[in-house]
Amino acid sequence: MRIQQIRNATIILELGPHRVLVDPMLARKDALPPLRLFSARQRNPLVELPHAAEQALAAVTHCLITHCQKGHFDHLDNAGKRWLRERQIPVICTPHDASYLAQRGINVQPLPHDHAAPSPFLGGRIRTLRCTHGAGVIGRLMEHGVGYLIELPGEPSLYLAGDTVLTPALRDFVLQHQPQVSVVPAGGARFDLGGEVIMGVDDVLGFTRLCRGTVVANHLEAISHCPVTREGLTRAAAEAGILQRLRIPEDGQVLDLGRC
Template sequence: MNIVQLRNATLVIEVGPYRVLVDPMLARRHALPSLRWLDGQHQRNPIVELPVEADDCLATATHCLITHCRKGHFDHLDRAGVCWLRERQLPVICSPDDADYLQKRGLNVQPLQAGTKAQPFLGGQIRMVPCRHGRGAVGRLMMHGVGYLIEWPGEPSLYLAGDTILTDEVRALVSTQQPDISVVPAGGARFDLGGEIIMGIAEVTQFSRLARGIVIANHLEALNHCPVRRDELIHAMRCVGVSDRVRIPADGERIVVPG
């Protein structure tokens, strides 16, 4: 299995004959609105271009997997991503909650069934894991989406956390299932008001202490409401002694995970 980090939450899972594109935000730099306005943070998004590796990587995609996309979550599926998927009619796997939204945009939607039980997925199985996209008043306004636990025969188990803070459900999953690989949002995203709506340094640290497998941190240095930098996250992981298991890839980097 290979995992290619493209930008923010957008990545490609390469396993067997499949190339699964996750949460495609494909817009050019500064083509999307700002997500913060105060304290000089009002630059438009994304704040970086896609890496040069993106074109070749996208050209091989066979399927798309969406964690969430409604209520303005362009950082997981933007207009450019919708157009790209519609032109190619790639199968788009999503939660039942997102199916109507995506079908109305002309995509080839293959929704999962409701619930958290394992379901067939590209020769393996997948199960949805609840997300919690923030706490308090901000959290009540957010569309929370799902994460996914994916298992293929002969391959490492993979947990895509989606946009979530570190909840009791996430703690329970990583403690009991111990995925071989976990991809977690680490940017500490927050709006002008309210607290973090995804994991930041403290919660990624806690998650990485619970997990025995490889932890891949993304959602970094691509959006103006994600203040966590790669260098400070690397430093934090070294300080707590988990840097040997935590990967913090650059955009365009391919992580090779032995089967």
């Protein structure tokens, strides 16, 4: 398994012969609106795609979407929709998102409605876990989406967290399944009101302590409402004594996570 960090939540998974693009936000720097109204009114994304993105995208065979409605352009923007539509890449998603994507001319392959049971996926299996994309009033306004647990022959088990905070249900899920590799959102995103709507430093450290495998942190330094930096997270993980299991890739970097 190899994971290439593209930008924000956008990654490419190399799983045997398959190249799976996750949550494509492909816009140019500053092409998208701010995500805060009263502070940090920077346009998004904050950085351009890395130079390696064009070559990496050319090899993509499938796409996986965690959530994409209610204005979540940081997981699927208009540039990403156009890219998928032009290439008719098979897009795996939840039934909830299937009609939204199909109406935009995208080649959707929705998973079954049953969240509890795994579904076939690229010669192995995939299952979903509902995300909690913030709590309270803000949480009620959010599109919560899902995370995915992917288990393929010869590859480490992989949990893609989607946009979520660390909840008791997620704790139980990790303790039960103990994924060998996990990718978690680490930017500590928050709006002008309310608390974090994805994991921040404390949640990432807590998640990493729960599992025995490798944790990959993304959703960093690309969107204006995510204050956590790679440097700050690295420092906190070193102080907590867990840096050896937490990977914090730069945009464009490829992580080789081996095979089973």
